[in-house]
């Protein structure tokens with residue numbers, strides 16, 4: 001069964017049915033900065049967070065691009081940095097995890113918190129809900145918590161109500177991604193992560209691109225637009241702040257790999 005959070009269509013949003021063009025080839029110039037989402041962008045969505053298949057070529061592709069961009073590349077994910085490292089190995093690349101809560105400017109730069117930890121009791125409350133509803137998967141992260149209902153679609157509405165109640169009571173933000181509901185601290189999102197990177201030497205003055213598939217990437221699409229850049233939506237067309245669209249994960253890999261074939265641009 002397809003959940004609307006997996007493929008939120010234009011019709012569901014009542015938006016104009018106009019597709020976005022493909023992005024032009026990625027040109028690596030001193031003004032190029034690249035932000036990449038992970039799930040649904042660099043790896044296909046799988047039934048379980050641990051079941052994603054990382055293409056053998058992916059870690060080397062990311063590192064090669066980061067080198068060609070002189071470090072102006074960052075992964076910006078809802079996952080924890082620990083989960084990204086478990087899947088990709090230890091990469092010499094900037095990253096933000098937990099929807100902007102964890103921030104690592106460069107591999108040797110240490111991890112900085114961009115958010116406060118969740119208040120006590122939130123993970124327990126969601127775990128209690130998960131147990132009482134057939135054992136939904138709870139994924140605690142350093143600065144957020146996700147509850148996956150992919151295998152328990154009947155629990156979706158009650159989960160949304162439970163998470164909304166906790167968010168209101170504790171001043172948290174709720175995110176509804178692909179068959180997942182997450183609670184994060186206010187101000188912690190992918191847009192704030194992009195803005196933090198854009199303050200760093202190297203990123204300042206660049207025209208950033210953000211490639212992402214999920215509604216949680218919309219904050220980042222809006223953020224790159226504020227810096228004169230562009231968002232690239234991955235997957236089916238839907239209402240979005242992105243300006244270009246790539247069909248799927250395979251198209252993202254091709255678009256990225258093609259940039260390495262190009263000569264450097266001044």
Ligand SMILES: O=P(O)(O)OC[C@H]1O[C@H](O[C@H]2O[C@H](CO)[C@@H](O)[C@H](O)[C@H]2O)[C@H](O)[C@@H](O)[C@@H]1O
Nearest residue numbers: 038039045046047048049077078079178179180
């Ligand atoms: O920001 P992202 O890098 O796209 O991460 C978003 C969430 O991705 C993971 O969940 C999603 O992918 C799983 C594997 O394909 C899938 O089973 C799940 O239904 C999706 O919601 C991850 O587990 C979350 O922590 C991330 O926030």
